[in-house]
Amino acid sequence: MSRRFRLLTAAIGIAAFAWLLFATLEQALSTAQRFMTLPLGIRWLIGAVLAVMLVAGVAFGAYWLRPRKKRAIVAAPDRGTIAARIDALRDQHAGTESLRAELDELDRRRASRRIHLALFGEISVGKSALIAALLPGAQAASDARGGTTREVTLYDGLAPDGDTWTIADVPGSAEADGEAHERLARDEVLRAHAVVYVCAGDLTRTQASEVRWLGYFGKPMVLAVNKADQWTDAEREAILTRVTAHAEGMPDAIVTTSAGGEERFTRRLADGRVEDVRRARRPDVDALRDALARLTAPGVDALESQRENAVLARLHERTSESEAAFRAGEAERIVTRHARRAIVGAMAAVAPGTDLIVQGALAASLARDLARLYGVGVSDIEVESLLREARLTLRTGTSVVLAIAGNALKAFPGLGTLGGGVLHAFAYALIFDSLGRALAATLAESHRLDGAEAARRMRELLEDGTASRLARLTELTRDAWRGSRGER
Numbered sequence: 001m002s003r004r005f006r007l008l009t010a011a012i013g014i015a016a017f018a019w020l021l022f023a024t025l026e027q028a029l030s031t032a033q034r035f036m037t038l039p040l041g042i043r044w045l046i047g048a049v050l051a052v053m054l055v056a057g058v059a060f061g062a063y064w065l066r067p068r069k070k071r072a073i074v075a076a077p078d079r080g081t082i083a084a085r086i087d088a089l090r091d092q093h094a095g096t097e098s099l100r101a102e103l104d105e106l107d108r109r110r111a112s113r114r115i116h117l118a119l120f121g122e123i124s125v126g127k128s129a130l131i132a133a134l135l136p137g138a139q140a141a142s143d144a145r146g147g148t149t150r151e152v153t154l155y156d157g158l159a160p161d162g163d164t165w166t167i168a169d170v171p172g173s174a175e176a177d178g179e180a181h182e183r184l185a186r187d188e189v190l191r192a193h194a195v196v197y198v199c200a201g202d203l204t205r206t207q208a209s210e211v212r213w214l215g216y217f218g219k220p221m222v223l224a225v226n227k228a229d230q231w232t233d234a235e236r237e238a239i240l241t242r243v244t245a246h247a248e249g250m251p252d253a254i255v256t257t258s259a260g261g262e263e264r265f266t267r268r269l270a271d272g273r274v275e276d277v278r279r280a281r282r283p284d285v286d287a288l289r290d291a292l293a294r295l296t297a298p299g300v301d302a303l304e305s306q307r308e309n310a311v312l313a314r315l316h317e318r319t320s321e322s323e324a325a326f327r328a329g330e331a332e333r334i335v336t337r338h339a340r341r342a343i344v345g346a347m348a349a350v351a352p353g354t355d356l357i358v359q360g361a362l363a364a365s366l367a368r369d370l371a372r373l374y375g376v377g378v379s380d381i382e383v384e385s386l387l388r389e390a391r392l393t394l395r396t397g398t399s400v401v402l403a404i405a406g407n408a409l410k411a412f413p414g415l416g417t418l419g420g421g422v423l424h425a426f427a428y429a430l431i432f433d434s435l436g437r438a439l440a441a442t443l444a445e446s447h448r449l450d451g452a453e454a455a456r457r458m459r460e461l462l463e464d465g466t467a468s469r470l471a472r473l474t475e476l477t478r479d480a481w482r483g484s485r486g487e488r
Helices: 003-036 040-064 079-091 097-112 127-134 179-191 205-216 233-247 286-296 300-346 360-373 380-410 420-446 451-462 467-485
Strands: 115-121 139-141 153-158 164-169 194-199 221-225 253-256 261-268 274-281
Touching: 003 040, 079 097, 079 300, 097 179, 097 300, 115 127, 115 179, 115 205, 115 286, 115 300, 127 164, 127 194, 127 286, 164 179, 179 300, 194 205, 194 286, 205 221, 205 233, 221 233, 221 286, 233 253, 253 286, 300 360, 300 420, 300 467, 360 380, 360 420, 380 420, 380 451, 420 451, 420 467
Parallel strands: 115 164, 115 194, 194 221, 221 253
Antiparallel strands: 139 153, 153 164, 261 274
């Protein structure tokens, strides 16, 4: 473009802008003059409406331009704390092999100094095809954990900067009866330095929750909307808009991809014949590859702390689940042991219903054993307060206890005909089972000895006359009866 032509274009642009400014000013003055001729009340009304619109516009602009809140990321305990908890479980003969293996895998991947990626999403969204498009000719990598990851395949390939990427192909979520596979996939995803969440359209409610779950663990994430070549430009833009809204700012980038593959269609020839045509679709993963390159650009050392935090946070959850399961099993054994002792102690009673007050020393022992199991320190005053609440509960529920006991023993004539001693013994089995389970549940939830809450739960359990529970307590009573009489 010549200098003279550029000057002419600039002059025309300046003249057009000046004319537009003048026309706008003239229109504003004309409007102001007409406004001043209006009655005072109308002027105040219009002014108020304009002020409200101005304030609303400023508020909307401030909301729209506000800085995005950082995602809230779970903070994991340090490695030493989790290792100590795992060792404590192992000392208690609880299964800890998989927990210890996770710590070993954490160390192994740190030592490998490779960038680990994972593709995650529902079944049939094209994850495997995307890996093939991202790393053409990639070879399946060996996995030191062997049989524990039969459903996870690791692929090694070169990244755009020449480094080696290891990409995990994990089982898809939302598979029928695939809970075990989904847990396997989620654990592998958290071991990765960065994650590609793959969908094939707008996010469903389940997919949106999975994206939020990844954000909760602080995973660097690219959301890939796959199979984008199947839509028109307008459809693609509409889907991206909805996906962006439902993702709630969790992904670091949102891109569209096409994994390629093969397409089939029918073509009519000039002579009227029809033929089936197959042709390969070219993959389009450049945007995804660039987004991953940006995420991994800081290097393995910079990404390792986030990866370790996510793995330890998940390991903290799994360790807590193992601790809860171990304590629940131990609590069951403690409650059963004390209920059996209460049954034996009640065998001599011949007047059922006259003394259903909990045997104090045995109940106190039950409370202390359960508190010790859950790591809760208790004083004599707290134990006495708990027993007082239990006594008040039993005084108002004696008739219910005896009614349930009588109905249960009717199903076992051999026991029912033995007299009041067996009825009294079964009542104590029901009382101690209810007290122990109520106290265990309270300690597990509140981590303190809450007598009022334990009494409330105990009252509900005393009224629980389900067949399975009564059958279990009847069998316990039968065994205790036979044991006290030396029968086989």
